[in-house]
Amino acid sequence: VNMGIRSPELQGMTLIDRFAEADEILNSPDFAPVMHMTVGAPELFYNTVLSLHGERHFERRRLEAPLFRRALLEHAERQLFEPLLESRLQILRSEANVSGDSNVDLLSALGGSLIAVTGVIVGLDDLTSTDNANRLRNWAIAFGKGASKDWSEDPTKLLAAAVEARDEFVRELLLPSWRRRMGLVKQYRESGLDRTELPFDLVTLLLLHDWPFDEIAREATLFVHASVNTNTNASCLTIVELMSWLALHPDDWSRVGEPSFMQSVANETLRLHPLVPGLLRRATTSGRLRSSQRRYRVDEKFYIELEKVNRDPEVFGPDASSFSLGDKASKSSRPFGMTFGSGPHMCIGRPLALRPSTGSTSGEDSQAIGLVARAVITIVKFGVTIDVSNPPRRVTTSMQSSFDEFRVQMGH
């Protein structure tokens, strides 16, 4: 991976590589998000929950938070995602048995299963057809490349492709889903349809608050991008780290079905491999950071380098750069470092991706543990191992963590 790719907009920013400074900036009301406001992809994500600041951000989070309620996430993870992933893995295994080649690409099975959850949360119909699911996955990949264009080669081309994908997504999938929900909301308001008969999803929620279509489309595009790309990449990275760990600690094979063990593996993976290279902030006033006495001026822009912040030895010890399931991660209240952000902007989708561990060691635990940990537990049950002669292929034209191809050996 070319770790030096940085757009001209990012090159002028003040770099932050210490955990304490990053934490102070992200928790202070005096620093506003920059991503998708002036850099990134404002064309796609301007004024979304990711890019708002202050009171407007609080109101948006408050509005959307019920979508991530525990009972809903438990249903999405255990009743929808897990069986769907199992059935797709079963198909992959059958195909491997027929062809005699057990080397398979996991990306479509994983991404396709995550798409179903995205559909339920966002409010997108007709995702049961493989064709629609594949199209949404491809659109999501394009959104992701556009969102991270400032860390990628050929940013203009990536952004243009993302905008084109957004237009197709809105026209072909979102609009029909929006129309159906618009009709239901009208019935609810005019014909006495009970509230419980309305879908509980982002589009319906925003319609109930009289949002115009173009603003619903922008928020829905963000949710699709965030829920598909980040969870796919996080699951793949966790499999890689898990397999490396198990090669050195074979006794831990007995723990791979334990939710708390897999949550620890996922946390440590995400600490070492943040899903975005950096978080960007702009000072709304002049002042001085308490944690370092660093002075800053109004409108100064900061680039929080997540990989460095997450490997700060002051917080994670002298071996902060190595993968370990020992004390350094488990004792921290944020074992994933700042991969999900910090403070008021901590990722709204975090409970969907990875819930805090309850310490459960039961593989049959009915509670949600997060799609990432659940995905890896499910995949490992199928005897998946990494073929060192044909390892997963990372995207090399971007600093963003993602895979072109994730080929594994499927067990029998």
Next chain:
Amino acid sequence: VRVDRARCQETGFCTQIAPNVFKLTGQGAEVSEHGLASVAIETIEEAEDACPTMAISVERTP
């Protein structure tokens, strides 16, 4: 209603939603038992849902 002090970063979301129940102390939010009696359970649940750091947990008894 419990607040995990280790996770709480005092974003103030809970105090904006339920000011009678949650107070910021500088070392994590605190729950006022007296305030709890004066608000609807839905308001407490909204604070639980909205907490960005997932520091609030509400145990429901039948």
